[in-house]
Amino acid sequence: MLIYHPAFDAYHCVFRMMALMGLIPDLEVDKARLLDFYLAFPSAINDIRLPSTLAHGRRLAKSLSNTYRDPLNPKAAFRDMSQIQLAALRNIAALGLIDLNGFEQGFVKRINSVAIPESLGENLSIYLTAQAEILKFLSNGLAQIPLRGLDGLKHRTALLEYRYDTP
Numbered sequence: 001m002l003i004y005h006p007a008f009d010a011y012h013c014v015f016r017m018m019a020l021m022g023l024i025p026d027l028e029v030d031k032a033r034l035l036d037f038y039l040a041f042p043s044a045i046n047d048i049r050l051p052s053t054l055a056h057g058r059r060l061a062k063s064l065s066n067t068y069r070d071p072l073n074p075k076a077a078f079r080d081m082s083q084i085q086l087a088a089l090r091n092i093a094a095l096g097l098i099d100l101n102g103f104e105q106g107f108v109k110r111i112n113s114v115a116i117p118e119s120l121g122e123n124l125s126i127y128l129t130a131q132a133e134i135l136k137f138l139s140n141g142l143a144q145i146p147l148r149g150l151d152g153l154k155h156r157t158a159l160l161e162y163r164y165d166t167p
Contacts, residue, residue, distance in 0.1 A: 005069070007040035007081055013088040016040065017108075018116070019127055021098070023139040025110040030160055031147045032108045033085045035138045037078050037159065042134050044074050049156045054141045064134060078159045 006012040016036050020027075024035075038045055045061035071077035089108060093100045097116070099109045116124070128135060145153045154162035 003069070007077065008084060010084050010088055013084050014091055015127070017088050017092060018120070019124055019135065020138070021108065021110045022124060022128065023135060024143050027108055027143060028147050029089065029103065029106050029108055031143065031153060032089070033082070034153055034157055034159060035143060036085055037081060038138060038142065039131070039134060041071055041074065041077065043070050047074060051145070057137055057141060060133060060137055075159055
């Protein structure tokens with residue numbers, strides 16, 4: 001039996017990454033991957049060790065129902081999404097929408113001089129409006145937590161290894 005989920009759709013991943021880059025024009029690749037995961041599975045925010053300033057994220061996670069099924073094992077789902085997310089970012093870099101050298105160094109930086117096609121821009125605008133609540137939490141909340149080290153986003157989510165990070 002085949003089950004569709006947008007988390008594992010490469011084109012939808014490109015779209016989600018473009019939406020995130022519209023709100024956060026400069027971030028680490030791993031942070032972009034984490035934010036994309038929580039955009040695809042907003043209820044998984046419940047599993048994050050959130051700082052007290054972001055405790056409202058739990059209420060948000062409970063209020064957002066996922067049209068598709070939630071992952072049985074978030075860590076395995078995140079690992080399975082890895083190659084799709086990296087391929088999506090490579091495609092965006094190939095289009096010249098993000099800095100290729102920065103991407104190779106582990107950063108996603110939007111290049112504003114390259115225009116997004118009008119139809120894609122319209123669809124992104126509709127998506128940003130429809131997903132405003134979760135995108136606001138991701139961009140103004142989770143994205144502000146440092147990625148690396150103890151109590152960094154990798155540590156708090158337990159989706160990526162943090163113990164061997166260099167400061």
